[in-house]
Amino acid sequence: MRQPLVAGNWKMNGSLDSVTPLVEGIKAGLDSVTTAEMAVCPPYVYIPTVAALLAGTSIALGAQDVNDQESGAYTGEIAPNMLTDVGCKYAIVGHSERRSIYGESDAFTASKFAAARKAGLVPILCVGELLEEREQGITEQVVARQLGAVIELEGVAALGDAVIAYEPVWAIGTGKTATPDQAQEVHAFIRGKLAELDADVAAKVQILYGGSMNAGNAAELLSMADIDGGLIGGASLKPEDFLAIGIAANR
Numbered sequence: 001m002r003q004p005l006v007a008g009n010w011k012m013n014g015s016l017d018s019v020t021p022l023v024e025g026i027k028a029g030l031d032s033v034t035t036a037e038m039a040v041c042p043p044y045v046y047i048p049t050v051a052a053l054l055a056g057t058s059i060a061l062g063a064q065d066v067n068d069q070e071s072g073a074y075t076g077e078i079a080p081n082m083l084t085d086v087g088c089k090y091a092i093v094g095h096s097e098r099r100s101i102y103g104e105s106d107a108f109t110a111s112k113f114a115a116a117r118k119a120g121l122v123p124i125l126c127v128g129e130l131l132e133e134r135e136q137g138i139t140e141q142v143v144a145r146q147l148g149a150v151i152e153l154e155g156v157a158a159l160g161d162a163v164i165a166y167e168p169v170w171a172i173g174t175g176k177t178a179t180p181d182q183a184q185e186v187h188a189f190i191r192g193k194l195a196e197l198d199a200d201v202a203a204k205v206q207i208l209y210g211g212s213m214n215a216g217n218a219a220e221l222l223s224m225a226d227i228d229g230g231l232i233g234g235a236s237l238k239p240e241d242f243l244a245i246g247i248a249a250n251r
Helices: 016-028 044-054 080-085 096-100 106-118 131-135 139-154 156-161 180-195 199-204 218-222 239-248
Strands: 005-009 037-041 060-063 090-093 122-127 163-166 206-209 229-232
Touching: 005 090, 005 163, 005 206, 005 239, 016 037, 016 044, 016 239, 037 090, 044 060, 080 106, 090 106, 106 122, 106 139, 106 156, 122 139, 131 139, 139 156, 139 180, 156 199, 163 180, 180 199, 180 206, 180 218, 218 229, 218 239, 229 239
Parallel strands: 005 037, 005 229, 037 060, 060 090, 090 122, 122 163, 163 206, 206 229
Antiparallel strands: none
């Protein structure tokens, strides 16, 4: 059985004053989460603070992005080895906001994925379609293209050392959520595409749902056969809601 993963993406939120009570609130209720691995991905500047707060707990630390270069003249960027240096286990790559707002291509995302793995990070590879792409009926084509860029560069076996997050872009920060059946359909498609190349990788890879999962809808989404957890946005900023999602993943 695949262990559920509930990862909080704090996005560009937080302050030194708010980080400590947020983490302490999660820690206080952690005993109620018996199955899922919990992880948090703070903004870069708060990673060392959060790392210190997480010391001695089972909560994993991640970053919201990573560059594809090891070092050099890349002003404002963060190298993968810098993230491992401060205790990160995970790095999100290819989030829809990176793709749509900052124009990051499938190829660049694949390069980031490769660099993260090389440094010992576990990439959380985000894939998903825009509203117009869903309305055009090309969701599967879009997701297959995004996966294909990584597989072409790294090989399908690399996804066995990673996490995939399906995030329908139209359901991120909009209050809209794919129905459990809609989400399961795409998760099953992803697993099926991988199974065509490597059944073992397909069976073990965790596929998270990343489209406005919250305390109210988590149990129903997590009951689907191919939904192995969540990449959580707004709800991860409230300890009680984040924990509720972790509890919903209990088996």
